[in-house]
Amino acid sequence: VSENSWPVFVYKNYLFDENNLKQGLFMSKILVQAFKAVFTSPSSAREADGDGDGANILENNQRARQALNQVKVKMCIASIINMRKVTPHSITYVVCQVCFALSNVSSWHTIDGDFDYEVFWNNIVDFFKDVPGPVTQ
DSSP, X not given: OOTTSOOGGGBGGGOOBTTBTTTTBTOOHHHHHXXXXXXXXXXXXXXXXXTOOOTTHHHHHHHHHHHXXXXXXXXXXXXXXXXXXXXXXXXXXXXXXXXXXXXXXXXXXXEETTEEHHHHHHHHHHHHHHOOSGGGX
């Protein structure tokens, strides 16, 4: 996998359609779990059922906090940074983190052997800028 292609872990059910590379893109369970672990809480990542689209991540976290009523709960990163929705940049951040975590290197470098994370980051951001319609929403 190069920085100019989409790794299989970014696809729903870890499968891609070579005739439609946008189908299921950025909808894998591992990305939903990683997003929840980073922006809501590690325990919320365990609540990611199936291989969902992650659309209600922040809403589900808020509902869980409200259910605890009087119990004091630490604020999640999403609340601290006033994040109200999943954004292209937050998805890009998580994809890069998961890509690094799945690699065989032990420390972060912008260029990891033949893989350039900066180019990868820009390719993901560009995808969200260039793709019209519901895929980017």
